[in-house]
Amino acid sequence: MKVSPSIAAANLMKLEEEVKKLESSGADSIHFDVMDGHFVPLLTIGVPFIEQMRKITKMPIDVHIMVTNPDHVFQDYLDAGADVLSFHQEVSLHPHRICMKIKDAGKKAGIALNPSTHWNTIEYLLPILDQVTIMSVNPGFSRQSHIPIVHKKIHELSKFRKENNLNFEIMVDGGVNAENVMTLKQLGTDIVVAGGAVFNFENYSEAIQKIKKASLK
Numbered sequence: 001m002k003v004s005p006s007i008a009a010a011n012l013m014k015l016e017e018e019v020k021k022l023e024s025s026g027a028d029s030i031h032f033d034v035m036d037g038h039f040v041p042l043l044t045i046g047v048p049f050i051e052q053m054r055k056i057t058k059m060p061i062d063v064h065i066m067v068t069n070p071d072h073v074f075q076d077y078l079d080a081g082a083d084v085l086s087f088h089q090e091v092s093l094h095p096h097r098i099c100m101k102i103k104d105a106g107k108k109a110g111i112a113l114n115p116s117t118h119w120n121t122i123e124y125l126l127p128i129l130d131q132v133t134i135m136s137v138n139p140g141f142s143r144q145s146h147i148p149i150v151h152k153k154i155h156e157l158s159k160f161r162k163e164n165n166l167n168f169e170i171m172v173d174g175g176v177n178a179e180n181v182m183t184l185k186q187l188g189t190d191i192v193v194a195g196g197a198v199f200n201f202e203n204y205s206e207a208i209q210k211i212k213k214a215s216l217k
């Protein structure tokens with residue numbers, strides 16, 4: 001199981017130190033949550049932070065934009081240095097166009113789905129997607145409880161991927177920990193986002209190894 005720690009859950013007063021700690025922790029990428037105060041209640045860090053983070057690390061940066069206007073702003077996040085860029089289906093006017101532009105830039109295109117959104121709303125896009133993020137919390141905050149209702153969606157999506165020989169990765173975002181990661185793996189998840197399950201602990205490397213090991217049991 002790949003693990004992508006959510007930097008929004010880190011100590012934001014020590015961002016560079018936190019990124020350096022992640023580099024040697026066994027994390028597969030850094031998950032960067034962008035919140036606009038409209039799609040979700042809070043505001044987090046955005047484009048200037050990604051630009052600066054890009055300068056200090058070679059780790060893949062996985063950007064998840066929780067914004068109401070992805071069609072208008074996705075390019076800024078690509079230019080800032082995102083390696084994977086995921087936006088929400090629920091608010092996108094022309095998701096196919098956004099995905100093609102991300103792929104034309106040589107980056108990975110992802111779509112995120114709220115718990116209430118059916119996976120078949122993006123069925124036509126699955127052949128061109130690199131990643132589908134199944135939100136397992138209502139987006140907006142770290143350290144919320146995982147919603148197992150979305151497990152059926154992960155299972156169906158994974159089954160559809162297999163039956164149609166597709167290659168996108170399934171990411172699960174929200175309330176993932178060492179207790180539920182094995183179930184997520186068995187359902188077909190490839191990558192989990194981890195906020196509290198990494199940053200609540202002193203030793204990030206141990207926390208990440210714990211999640212990875214638990215996915216295999």
Ligand code: DX5
Pocket residue numbers: 006008009031033064137138139140141142143144173174175176193194195196197
């Ligand atoms: C939820 C965010 C998540 C969140 C994950 O709105 O998209 O990435 O920070 O944090 P945990 O793992 O603590 O739920």
Ligand code: ZN
Pocket residue numbers: 006031032033064173193
């Ligand atoms: Zn996220």
